[in-house]
Amino acid sequence: MVVLNILKAMLAFCFLILIHEAGHLVAAKLVGVRVEKFSIFFGRPLFTKVMGGTEYSIGWIPMGGYVQLYGMNDEIDEKDSHFTKHPWKKIFIAVAGPFMNLVTALLLLTVVTFNIGGYPSLEINGFSETSPAKEAGVLSGDTITKINGTSIKIYEDLQDQLSKNNGEDINIEVKRGDEVKEFTIKPTFDKDQDKYIMGITFKTARNLTVGESFTRAGNQMISFTKLTFKTIGNLVTGHGNFKTDLGGPVTIVRLSVESAQAGWINLLYLVAVISLQLAIFNLIPFPALDGGSTTIYLIELITGKRFRIETIQKITSVGFAILMGLMLLVTIKDIFFPVSLQ
Known part of the structure; x- marks a missing residue:
C-alpha cells in the first residue's frame, strides 16, 4: 500500500x-x-x-x-x-x-469542492455561551460580508482575517435582511483551538452545483495566492519562519x-x-x-x-x-x- x-x-x-x-x-x-x-x-x-x-x-x-x-x-x-x-x-x-x-x-x-459539499456558509447559525459577537449585538441569521473593511466571499477568507487580527478589536459588517449592520467585536482566545474566536457557529451550506463549485474554487485560489505572497513577503522581510513556512521537493x-x-x-x-x-x-x-x-x-x-x-x-x-x-x-x-x- x-x-x-x-x-x-x-x-x-x-x-x-x-x-x-x-x-x-x-x-x-x-x-x-x-x-x-x-x-x-x-x-x-x-x-x-x-x-x-x-x-x-x-x-x-x-x-x-x-x-x-x-x-x-x-x-x-x-x-x-x-x-x-x-x-x-x-x-x-x-x-x-x-x-x-x-x-x-x-x-x-x-x-474537490463539488465532491466534498457541506461547506460552512457565512450565515450565522448560533453562538457560544460567552460569545463576544453575541454581546456586540450580532444576531442569528446575520450573514458576514466584511471584516475590517475586507470583503468576505468564503469561509476561508473569514479565518484568514481572524488569524491576521491577533486578538485585536474586529470591525464586522453583516447583512440582516435588506439592512447592513456594523459591529466592533473583541475576540476571545480559545485554548482548546489555540486561536482567537468570535464565538460563532455557521450554517452548513447545501451541496454546491458545478457552477457554484467553480466560483468557490476561484475564490479559494485568490485566497491561496494572497497567502502565498504574504508568506513570501514575511520570509523576505524576516518576519516568517524558514523552518515551517517553506517546503521543497x-x-x-x-x-x-x-x-x-x-x-x-x-x-x-x-x-x-x-x-x-x-x-x-x-x-x-x-x-x-x-x-x-x-x-x-x-x-x-x-x-x-x-x-x-x-x-x-x-x-x-x-x-x-x-x-x-x-x-x-x-x-x-x-x-x-x-x-x-x-
Whole structure:
C-alpha cells in the first residue's frame, strides 16, 4: 500500500510537469515556432520518441522538465525560429506553462469542492455561551460580508482575517435582511483551538452545483495566492519562519504520499494547491523562470531591441545556479525540519 501511495504521488507530480510543459509546447506551435524537444524530467532519456518533428522524452532525474525551441539558443533568422518572433509571441509562449497550471488548479479545486459539499456558509447559525459577537449585538441569521473593511466571499477568507487580527478589536459588517449592520467585536482566545474566536457557529451550506463549485474554487485560489505572497513577503522581510513556512521537493513528495493515504480527494486537493504554487513561483520575474523570460521579452517590446542570445544565456545560467543552490538548501531543510500538513 505504501508503494502504491508513493507511485500515486509521483504520478501526480509528473502530471503537473506534463501540464506545464505542454502549455509551452502548444503555445509555441500555435505561433509557428518549431519545437525540437519536449522532455519530462532532466538527465539521460529513459524514453524517446519522435513525432511531428518533435522529440518527446522522459529523463531520469525527477526535477522538472523543459521544451527546447528552435532558435531559442541561437540567433537563427528563419520563419519558424523563436529568435525571429515578435516579443508578444515570446511572452505568450513563456506564460502558457504557468497558465496551464492555473487552469489545472481551478479545475481540480472545482472537482474537490463539488465532491466534498457541506461547506460552512457565512450565515450565522448560533453562538457560544460567552460569545463576544453575541454581546456586540450580532444576531442569528446575520450573514458576514466584511471584516475590517475586507470583503468576505468564503469561509476561508473569514479565518484568514481572524488569524491576521491577533486578538485585536474586529470591525464586522453583516447583512440582516435588506439592512447592513456594523459591529466592533473583541475576540476571545480559545485554548482548546489555540486561536482567537468570535464565538460563532455557521450554517452548513447545501451541496454546491458545478457552477457554484467553480466560483468557490476561484475564490479559494485568490485566497491561496494572497497567502502565498504574504508568506513570501514575511520570509523576505524576516518576519516568517524558514523552518515551517517553506517546503521543497522532499516536502512535496512526503505530503503527496500522506494525502494519497488519506484518499483521492485529499490528493487532488494537494495537487491543486501545488499546481497553483508552481504557477505563482514560475511567474516570479527571476532569471531561469518563466517570469524572468517574460520580463526580458517585455523589455524587448518596450525598447524595440532584441537581447543577444549570449546575454540571455548568461543571465539564465546565473539564475539557474542560484535556484539550484536554493533548492539544495530547502531540500536539506526539508530533511531536518519537515513541514507539517497541519
